[in-house]
Amino acid sequence: MSSSSDLHLHAKLPADQDQRGDLHTDHQILNMGPSHPATHGTVKFVIELDGEQVVDLDIHVGYLHRGFEKECESGSWYQCIPYTDRLNYNSAILANLGFCMAVEKLLGIETPERCQWLRVLASELSRLGDHLTRTGAACLELQAMTPFLYGIEARELNWDLQEMLCGARVTSNYIRIGGVKHDIAPSYAGSAREKIAKIRELLVDFDDVVTQNRIFVDRMKGTGVISKEDCIKYAVTGPILRSVGVPLDVRKDEPYLVYDQIDFDVPVGEVGDNYDRYLVCVEEMQQSLRIIDQCLVKLEKLGPGPVNVDDPRVRWPAKGRVFNAMEELIQQFKSVTEGPRVPKGEAYTAIESANGELGFYVVSDGSAQPVKVRCRPPSFINLAPLPLMVRGSMLADLIPTFDFINMIGGECDR
């Protein structure tokens, strides 16, 4: 690898002014993927190469397409929630939340305060897990094993917290239409603080070995550069857009849940290269931990309370009543077999997922079965400008660039 400034210059120069012009060779086509050890995602790149320099790139996605929308359209509204889990294995709760908020918009439901704080807590744990995976796996793919293990150890602790929340590490199925599955145990805050202290220590270790590491910095600085204008043209959101200096964050710009009562900052970068994206992600993890601290304090202050909305359309009757009263038994039967009937109409909600704006566009005809459940996948949309980011650079620069786009196959291909 040459030095970072040299790479940067090389990426900017058009081919005819390139002083290494005499080194150009006949172009060759390289197929990379769909299963390549240096990409954590099932995707195929058809790369046109001039020596080691990327001339052009065609991206083939869809290897994990499993008909998410088609499946959603053939079940009840409740049956969609586990499918949304499978969109992004790193931050399943965020996808649960996006879908449930869209359905709640159609139903006109306002969730109880305690539920909203629990949802924020769950969202930030998910975001933290997603960023830990992204930064850890990026190091791994740049041949650095140690920071990956720090990141994964922290992610395990984080997954322990998610397991205590909802009983599953990865596919959480935690958010419900009008609430969450259940409240946290009284001991939750204590063990959460313990684990978060350990996560903070691991993040310090991670930072120590990575952020100033010469090899890492050389491969990240000046690679995968994208301009602000291109980001906006391609509707890129999330850490990539923030790395070019646009502080767009749905949590700040269109606050949902209780984000307007929470104190947190939106980090931005300057030049929009991979290193900026890394720094944005690292800072976002600190901000997520800050939000989690506030949630734990607030949940203790709020004390016990309802976590599900008291609305007969979506609430299941209390079990004691189901066994003793006919009406509740009927309602339980209808809730399980049919699920809620959602008023006719269309709604779009956006939340800030770890990768950017995660939107759900739902259409109902008034029945218990959705007409349309569209997931606006940030992974898919953020991947489209990849050719712009790597054209003219070395083949090896594709790896960190792709890592920090953080394409998640399940969400990209649906």
Next chain:
Amino acid sequence: MEDYGSTALRRLLDVHGAALQATHANFGDATALVDPARLVDVMRFLRDDAECAFEMLTDLTAVDYLGQQPRFEVVYHLYSLAKNKRLRVKARVAEKAPEIATLCELWASANWMEREVWDLYGIRFAGHPDLRRILLYEEFQGHPLRKDYPKERRQPLVGPRN
């Protein structure tokens, strides 16, 4: 037609009133149903007008209303960074040889999302520079998100081609 307090809808009614077929703001989402023949003009106006300034085409999808005429609806979600506002624009497309103009020249994000709609709904985007399937493979028969495509239908996968 009303503007429901939305600046973008008011500007559309003032300038492109003839191209609008309906407006609504149900559940708080400002929505305009646009004549498909005028779609590109309307969208260019929405992007370039200083009061609308929708720099981003956030989302693009379609809905199949089987049994209704026209059968398909192409749905665009726009977002304005400068104004922090959203707008939904829809255009109806007929069942027979469904086709609508591409927006690739206005927003680069339209490219992949239009390919996805072509792939899954079989709606053609006239003038699209590269209208290939994106999620499914080239040999796939039919368009699976159409309501008349049975969920259980299986199509044998093809092997790698050289």
